[in-house]
Amino acid sequence: MAEEGKLNTDRQYPVILTQDTDRVTPASGVPFGDVTVEYSGEGDSSTTSYTIDATNWTEAGSGQYWLKMGEAEFTAEQKFEVTVQASGVVNYNFAVEVREQTVAEMLDEMTRLNTQVEMGATYKNASDDFVIAAAATRGGQNIGCVGASGYLKKYDGTEVFNIALSETADQSWYAVKNAPGIESNELYYLQVQITPSGGQLLDKTTRFINSVSASGIA
16 A cells, blocks of 8 residues: 655655564664665656655664655655665565645545535614624534634725624624724625634625615625
């Protein structure tokens, strides 16, 4: 099974060295100066040497080592073959499947794309209260978040206010901001930023026109 690699990125790869006398006994204490590493990409007719030093060769013990490489070596999305050699030990070979994103990153991206920001707001001229409600949803259900903020801006980008939202019992977020001076029949933009638990910051912006005594947006 191939190791997972990321395009143009250094990662740590496990290396297990055994003595060549019996091919079983762990080979401990192999210094970087005794190690030769070569690699090749899919279909290459020759290998390329990789320079080993103290920054990319770490002994974990019992014949186990960590080899750091990839930033300048794995420059294409394809398979690579790596060979580690040293005097008195069995050659260690492993394959690396290199992609632009790791599996974890692809899963995070899929989760992010399946997560939506739902928002709404109401402004009441009588009390100058601007009410914001928001939630991050996935599959039609609210999901847990670690924080949310609302921003109201004029059409020219001038910020009217920003406010942190508080979480409610159903995992939605809510805030009331007293905001006198919001003009009738003027265009505003309301932006909500919300961060799902363990996820990336999401945001959504919508237009708001205060045209009646109690107006709402969704």
